[in-house]
Amino acid sequence: MIINHPLLGPRDAAEFVYKGDVGLIDRPDGMSDDLDTFHDYAYLRDNPAGEHQELWYHEQGDRSWLVVTRSTLTHEITKVELARDVARARGRSS
Amino acid sequence: MSxxxxxxxxxxxxxxxMxxxxxGKSMSGFEGDTLASALLANGERLVGRSFKYHRPRGIFSSGAEEPNALVQLRxxxxxxxxxxxxxxxxFDGLEATSQNHRGPLAWDLMSVTDLMAPFFGAGFYYKTFMWPAKLWEKLYEPAIRASAGLGRLSKKPDPDVYDHGFLHCDLLITGAGPAGLAAAMVAAKAGLRVIIADEDFLPGGRLNAETFEVDGQPGPSWAAAKAAELADMPNVRFMTRTTVYGAFDHGIYGLLERKTDHLAESGGKPxxxxxxxxxKRSLLCAGSTERAIAFANNERPGVMLAGAVRDYVNRYGVTPGxxxxxxxxNDDGARTADDLKAQExxxxxxxxxxxxxxxxxxxxRRGLKAIVLGDGSVVEADCLAVSGGWSPNVHLTCHQRGRPSWNDEIAGFVPGGELPPGMTVAGAANGAMTLGAALASGVAAAKAAVKDLTGKSPRASAPKAGDETYEVQPYWEVPNLKGRAWVDLQNDVTxxxxxxxxxxxxxxxxxxxRYSTLGMATDQGKTSNVLGLAVLAEAAGKSIPETGTTIFRPPYTPVPMGAFAGRARGQDFRPVRKTPSHNWAAENGADFVEVGMWLRAQWFKRPGEKGWRDSVDREVEMTRKSVGICDVTTLGKIDIQGRDAAEFLNRIYSNPFLKVPVGKVRYGLMLREDGICYDDGTTARLSENHFVMTTTTANAVLVFRNMEFARQCLWPDLDVHLISTTDGWAQFAVAGPNSRALLSKVVDDLDLSNEGFPFMACSECTVFGGFPARLFRISFSGELAYEIAVPARYGDSMIRGLMKAGEEFDVTPYGTEALGVMRIEKGHAAGNELNGQTTAAMLGLGGMVSKKKDSIGSKLSxxxxxxxxxxxxxMGFHPVDKADKLDAGAHFLTQGDPEDMAHDQGWMTSVAYSPELGHSIGLGFIKRGKDRVGEVVRAFxxxxxxxxxxxxxSAHHIDPEGDRQRG
Structure with a gap:
């Protein structure tokens, strides 16, 4: 597979490490959210047949975490974003 | 023999x-022959035995689809x-032998299996070898393997070298037959970067096997001229002897190029x-494969595909009979007869x-003598050329689950609607079964690719050639079958x-x-699939499209494991990381151990020491008595800087980090988000916004990855930056009562007194008169100890300088074994304890996990x-009888309890011989451990x-109060 890195252009997937669903960005707050919320965050994932937003890490490259939108059926990649931008758009800051 | x-x-x-x-029999052939054409030239019809029934078999085809003529080379x-x-x-000097027979090929003792064929039908193994189960491994499997075999491996290391390479192109053309060559000319002249690959050593495909003309020239001459022209163009890479074996995601293709298989010696080349x-685009011009017709004993040596007969006659100047x-x-039959007659x-x-x-x-039996026709008449023949029609080579179009569709006109499967992205198909592979049509479709496909990639429409017309007739009547199996008719010759499926x-x-x-083995093994049913489907469809009363096909997967033809491995074998299987003191250690008797990719000294042998224990015991004793030095460079080092560096660390570690004073080191415990401990180490605060973290050797990469995840994905606006400096600094532990005295000789202008540089202090400094260094007063051994880091390029000088400075204290280098012994004596957890099941509470560190802040894993812990x-x-464990040696992995049982899992009390994680205590000691996890000190249990x-x-x-076997490290 080839991942079209937003900063570096097309790169072979072998340069990346896969983590999982983009929902791992939405970490609850350990001080205000309850155990159940954290449990769901840590353990529950959807496993869609089709479009999936997932986290990839450019470990053999610039160390960017990326959010890759990929079809799990065809491996077609329709979008690649910097995870930092996605995280901010999902309301994370500091 | 002539x-x-x-x-x-x-x-x-x-x-x-040649x-x-x-x-063992000497024969001769010519340059340009294959082993098959040379064997046929020499009159050899019997070349092997079939897989299951050991039936005599001959050469059946002239290409990659061959199911029968599997031989052993060299x-x-x-x-x-x-x-x-x-x-x-x-090649000159080639040694080839037949395989899968006992005794001479012509009198294979195993051919008795053919007489038992009535018992060996489809699913024979499943039906027969069911009971008793214990006979499977001892009797059935070895017996089956011995009789139903292919060739034999040498069982010696492969003497050849294999390589991996990467290429980029605008257009990859698979196959250099008429369609591929015509397409390549158009694309190359339009300026595309073209790679054209063909599995054969001679470009031209079927042009070399037939007697057609292109642009008024004999087909082979046209092909040779075009191939030479293409090979000379700077934007073309012409690859012969190269198989495109797989179509992978996003326009990536796998190619196997055979560089020296056709030479007697590789001469050191891959x-x-x-x-x-x-x-960017690919064009499949893989041609088509002929198939057989099912009649009784249709696999006798001498029965051969008609297209192969023409190939041998026209290309090799050899007649198979x-x-x-x-x-x-179909119309190929008359053509075969004409070509044979032309050669008399x-x-x-x-x-x-x-x-x-x-x-x-x-x-x-061992070679065709005659054929019996449907009307009962007998015709003499030592070769029968059979053509049941041609099947387009759609394999690569299916590598991403595309399904081919049935075309009635050519009675074959053609590429379906869903091709791998970027791929088009031309020529016979796309159902263009005549030469003129193949050339035209190649040109059209190339023009479309050029237009697609450049926006320009090249002017090009197809080379001129006639369209021979190709009319085919689907015909699979003859009527009133007497005896067995083979479909899959390689697997003996009738x-x-x-x-x-x-x-x-x-x-x-x-x-x-899977049940009948139709289409399995090395040829993957290239000549048998469609015939098999047709027979199945007929039996089921369905049409072929309703029956469907099996899916084609890579590789198209077998790829040797050596090619996949490439250079990554033996010593080069993976990179080796050497510590900065490696050369010095090698000079000083070090015995190295692999730790991940690292090579670390595990002990340093001195003259007179008989076994490793002698060395390790001495290293521990001398370190605890005076001073020892250990290279700890392999520990992960992460440089952390930024205004929010402290805040960031406070969220990464489970224990508080906000208030670590500048010039101090703190031990930190990292949890996974699910609350399990996964790493620990020390982090030093060099200045307000600058920290240096150490991780365990094993987790250096993972910790860094997770910290980058937290930085970019969880808290993107914290002002913090990370860089891995594991390879940047050479770091040495200097441990033992004389470590301060030794370092005082090395470190410039730094007060190392207990007051000036107390336990857990850190500082940037210089050594040996101005070389940059960092000094940390931390202890893994439990002794008064330091770790000193210098830029990695000074690592070799540093170990030599430290050893020289330590001569007066009888300093000893120590390796990972002594390091391990001392940490077990001291009761520090390491990899054996942090095994992915360990909570902070189990380590006795439950109190460290702060409830006053949110850090990774704190909530779920x-x-x-x-x-x-x-x-x-x-906890710690001592043998009651001090002479007993403890073993890691033993499970604890309360005395008097039965020996079962229900009464399991825990397990021993680490053991060592303690030179200081004079007996074996252990660490381990045991239920309610802190309330059971002094209890005697069984290590079962x-x-x-x-x-x-x-x-x-106590887990702290020595100095539980920590007086030594604070002294």
């Missing part, structure tokens, strides 16, 4: 004769089994190269199913086997394949099940057959 079947003409180089041996370590003789290029090719009959359902070979009959004629049976499987309920074509009072606790070890009484102690 080449009795050699004709005149052909594309072989008669000026270069001698070779077949089963001798010794270079011996290569299961090679198709039809694609093995002849034998094969596995290429990964990144393409002296009296040839032709059996066909006797054609005894042409049997055309379209005229209602058919061959009922082949006669002649039409009867297919019908039986269908009757037994294996109606899905995928199930039929609060779960009830992870904080039970009766849970495991890390059924694996080693041991049962040892041990007493529970």
């Amino acid at each position: 080449q009795i079947n050699r004709l005149k003409g052909g594309l072989v180089n008669r000026g270069n004769a 001698s070779f041996t077949w089963n 001798k010794g370590a270079a011996q290569e089994p299961n090679t198709r003789a039809t694609v093995a290029e002849l 034998r094969q190269i596995l290429w990964r090719v990144y393409t 002296q009296k040839v009959a032709v059996f066909t359902n 070979v006797d054609v005894s009959a042409v049997i055309d199913t379209r005229k209602g004629q058919y061959v009922a049976e082949a006669k002649g 039409t009867k086997d297919i019908r039986l499987s269908q009757k037994e309920g294996f109606r899905s074509v995928e199930l039929l394949k 609060e779960r009830e099940g992870m904080n039970r009072e009766d849970d495991m606790r890390l 070890d059924p694996v080693r057959g041991k049962d040892t009484k041990v007493v529970i102690t």
Whole structure:
């Protein structure tokens, strides 16, 4: 597979490490959210047949975490974003 | 022996004769021959035995689709089994042997299995070898493997070198036949970067096998001219002897190039190269494969595909027989007869199913003698050319689950609607079965690719060639079958086997394949799939499209494991990381151990020491008595800077980090988000916004990855930056009562007194008169100890300088074993304890996990099940009998309890011989451990057959109060 890195252009997937669903960005707050919320965050994932937003890490490259939108059926990649931008758009800051 | 079947003409180089041996017999051929054409030239019809029934078999095809002629090439370590003789290029001195027979090939003792064929039908193994189960491994499997075998491996290391390579292009063309060559000319002239690959050593595809003309030239001459022209163009890479074996995601293709297989010696060059090719577009011009017709004994040596017969006659100047009959359902039959007659070979009959004629049976056990026709008449023939029509080579179009669709007109599957992205198909592979149509479709496809990539429409017209007739009548199996008719020659699957499987309920074509073995093994059914489907469809009363096909997966033809491995074998299997003191250690008796990719010294042997324990005990004793030095460079080092660096660390570590003073080091415990401990280490605050973290050697990469995740994805606006400096700094532990005195000689202008530089202090400094360094007062051994880091380029000088400075204290270098002994004596957790099941509470560090802040894993570590009072606790263990040796992995049992899992109390994680205590000691997890100090339990070890009484102690076997490290 080839991942079209937003900063570096097309790169072979072998340069990346896969983590999982983009929902791992939405970490609850350990001080205000309850155990159940954290449990769901840590353990529950959807496993869609089709479009999936997932986290990839450019470990053999610039160390960017990326959010890759990929079809799990065809491996077609329709979008690649910097995870930092996605995280901010999902309301994370500091 | 003379080449009795050699004709005149052909594309072989008669000026270069080559001698070779077949089963020890000397023969000769010419440059440009394959082993198959040379064997046929020498009159060898019997070349092997079939897989299951050990039936005599001959050469069936002239290309990669060959199911029968699997042979063994070369001798010794270079011996290569299961090679198709039809694609093995002849070279002078080649040694080839047949395989899968006992005794001489002509009198194979195992051919008795053929007489038992009635018992060996489809699913034979499944039905027969069911009971008793214990006989499977001892009797059935070895017996089956011995009789149903292919070739033999040499069982020696492969002497050849294999390489990997990467290529990029605009257009990859698979196949250099008429369609591929015509397409390549158009694309190359339009300026595209073109790679054209063909599995053959001679470009031209079927042009070399037929007698067609292109642009007024003989086909082979046209092909050679175009290939030469293309090879000269700077934007073209022309790859012969190269198979495109797989179409992978996003336009990536796998190619296997055979560099030296056609030479007697590789001369040190790579034998094969596995290429990964990144393409913008690809064009499949893989041609088509002929198939057979099912009649009785249709696999006798001498029965051969008609297209292969023309190939041998026209390209190699070899006739497969002296009296040839032709059996066909299409226009190729007449062409075969014409080509043979042109070479003055006797054609005894042409049997055309379209005229209602058919061959009922082949006669002649070890070689064809005659054929019996449908009307009962007998025709003499030592070769029968069979054509059941041609099947487009759609394999690569299916590598991403595309399904081919049935085309009635050509009676074959053509590429379906869903191709791998970027791929188009031209020529016979796309159902353009005549030469003119193939050339035209190649040109059209290339023009479309050029337009697609450049926006320009190139002007080009197809080379001129006639459209020979190709009219085919679907014809699969002759009527009134007497005896067995083969579908899959390689796996011995007959039409009867297919019908039986269908009757037994294996109606899905995928199930039929696995049950009957139709289309499995090295040829993957290239000549048999469509025929098998047709028989299945007929048996089921369905059409072929309704029956469907099995899926084609990579590789198209077998790829040697050596090619996949490339250079990554033996010492080069993975990179080796050497510590900065490696050379010094090697000079000083170090014995190295692999730790991940690192090579670390595990001990330093001195003269007179008999075993490793002598060295390790001495290193521990001398370190605890005076001073020792250990290279700890392999520990992960992460440089952390930014205004929010402290805040960031406070969220990464479970214990507080906000208030670490500048110039101090703190031990930190990292949890996974699920609350389990996964790493620990020390982090030093060099200045307000600058920290240096150490991780364990094993987790250096993972910790850094997770910290980058937290930085970019969880808290993107924290002002913090990370960089891995593991390789940047050489770091040495200097431990023991004399460590301060030693370092005072080395470190410039720094007060090392206990007051000036107390336990857990850190500082940037210089050594040896101005070289930059960092000093940390931390201790893994439990002694007064420091770690000193210098830029890695000074690492070698540093260890030599430290050892020199330590001479007066009788300093000893120590390796990972002594490091391990001292940490077990001291009771520090390491990899054995942090095994992915360990909570902070189990380590006795539950109090470290701050509840006043949110850090990774802190919330889920609060779960009830992870904080039970009766849970495991890390403790120390001494043998009651001090002479007993403890073993890691032993399980603890309360005395008097039965020996079962229900009464399991925990397990021993780490053991060592303690030179200081003079006996074996251990660390381990045991239930309610902290309340059981002094209790004697059993260390029960059924694996080693041991049962040892041990007493529970503190995990801190020595200096539990920590006076030494603070002194």
